[in-house]
Amino acid sequence: MAVLLTGGAGYIGSHICIELLQAGMDVVVIDNFSNSKPEAVRRVQQITGKKYPVYHEDLRDRAAVEKIFAENTIDCVIHLAGSKAVGESVQKPILYYDNNLVSTLVLCDVMRDYGCKKIIFSSSATVYGAPEQVPVTEETPVSADTTPYGKTKLFIEYMLQDIAKSDPDWSVILLRYFNPIGAHASGLIGEDPAGIPNNLMPFVTQVAAGKLEKLSVFGTDYDTPDGTCVRDFIHVVDLAQGHVKSIAKAMENSGVFIYNLGTGKGYSVQQLVDAFQQANDIEIPYQYAPRRKGDIAQIYADCSKAQRELGWQAQHDLFEMCRDSWNWQKKNPQGLA
Ligand code: WQD
Numbered sequence: 001m002a003v004l005l006t007g008g009a010g011y012i013g014s015h016i017c018i019e020l021l022q023a024g025m026d027v028v029v030i031d032n033f034s035n036s037k038p039e040a041v042r043r044v045q046q047i048t049g050k051k052y053p054v055y056h057e058d059l060r061d062r063a064a065v066e067k068i069f070a071e072n073t074i075d076c077v078i079h080l081a082g083s084k085a086v087g088e089s090v091q092k093p094i095l096y097y098d099n100n101l102v103s104t105l106v107l108c109d110v111m112r113d114y115g116c117k118k119i120i121f122s123s124s125a126t127v128y129g130a131p132e133q134v135p136v137t138e139e140t141p142v143s144a145d146t147t148p149y150g151k152t153k154l155f156i157e158y159m160l161q162d163i164a165k166s167d168p169d170w171s172v173i174l175l176r177y178f179n180p181i182g183a184h185a186s187g188l189i190g191e192d193p194a195g196i197p198n199n200l201m202p203f204v205t206q207v208a209a210g211k212l213e214k215l216s217v218f219g220t221d222y223d224t225p226d227g228t229c230v231r232d233f234i235h236v237v238d239l240a241q242g243h244v245k246s247i248a249k250a251m252e253n254s255g256v257f258i259y260n261l262g263t264g265k266g267y268s269v270q271q272l273v274d275a276f277q278q279a280n281d282i283e284i285p286y287q288y289a290p291r292r293k294g295d296i297a298q299i300y301a302d303c304s305k306a307q308r309e310l311g312w313q314a315q316h317d318l319f320e321m322c323r324d325s326w327n328w329q330k331k332n333p334q335g336l337a
Contacts (some may be wrong), residue, residue, distance in 0.1 A: 002026040007081030059103035089149035100152035119219040135302040178232035178262030190328030192335035205329035219291035230298035232262035235316035262301030279322040298314035
């Protein structure tokens with residue numbers, strides 16, 4: 001059983017590699033290392049004691065993708081590769097549509113040619129836009145009223161659904177991630193953003209490490225219990241295990257299956273900051289700041305479908321997420337060398 005991971009050297013991809021290898025599967029990675037480092041691969045190999053092929057290629061390069069399928073028997077693809085900075089996508093929409101959509105088309109075209117018709121796609125809760133009700137279920141209406149980044153996630157969902165409609169052999173699993181944080185318990189791999197982090201947890205850990213002076217909590221006047229935004233933070237190892245379960249589903253079924261991957265619990269930005277300080281006995285200097293453009297007040301998942309159909313449920317609580325994020329940052333002050 002061999003699984004191709006596109007973007008398999010990234011934060012989420014490297015955690016999935018560990019879970020797949022530990023479940024006895026073979027792994028093949030393609031990554032252009034635009035937002036990841038080869039050191040992540042070495043660390044995964046150190047943790048698991050297993051080596052696997054890594055192709056330093058761009059998914060938009062059809063010949064390169066064909067070569068991977070010619071050289072390996074791929075049973076299933078986990079498609080994670082793509083650009084993911086929300087703000088940057090507003091500035092550089094052409095880059096985002098090219099990088100995220102063209103790559104997916106090339107990938108699917110080659111998969112079809114090689115008779116590999118099982119794909120698990122890394123989608124996002126961003127496809128729900130600003131939901132009218134929480135928690136969101138997989139039936140909650142999706143919205144294209146987001147950013148170019150968010151639209152690429154939604155368009156890819158549509159593309160994959162159309163492909164599955166056209167050929168009943170395809171198995172398409174759309175995983176809508178909520179807010180992944182945390183790191184592998186070893187502290188050897190974790191999130192390693194380039195430059196100043198956009199996302200909350202890497203910003204918090206870099207403030208804790210003294211690399212950044214102070215956290216700004218964006219918005220205190222939202223219609224939420226404490227006025228700060230509410231999100232569904234999920235431990236990246238739980239998220240990775242959701243992929244292992246999804247592979248079993250994809251191998252045994254055809255058609256389209258959509259799952260929310262979160263914990264089902266909403267915590268506010270303030271609660272996360274408080275939990276981080278308590279879990280790690282460390283003070284985070286922070287200030288209240290105006291709302292960040294484009295943020296929605298609150299979103300968290302109803303994950304009962306994944307529990308019912310995949311037998312999957314997040315195991316780690318917020319405390320463990322905060323502990324593991326800090327453990328990673330503390331042990332790797334410069335990130336992955
Ligand atoms: C969470 C909350 C911020 C930074 C985005 C994408 C999503 C997914 C993850 C990516 C918000 C607040 C943040 C800071 C803060 N995609 N915040 N100070 O916006 O929920 O989701 O990232 O790869 O698709 O939309 O995550 O971590 O950026 O923000 O107060 O310095 O933390 O305003 O309320 P978000 P986030």
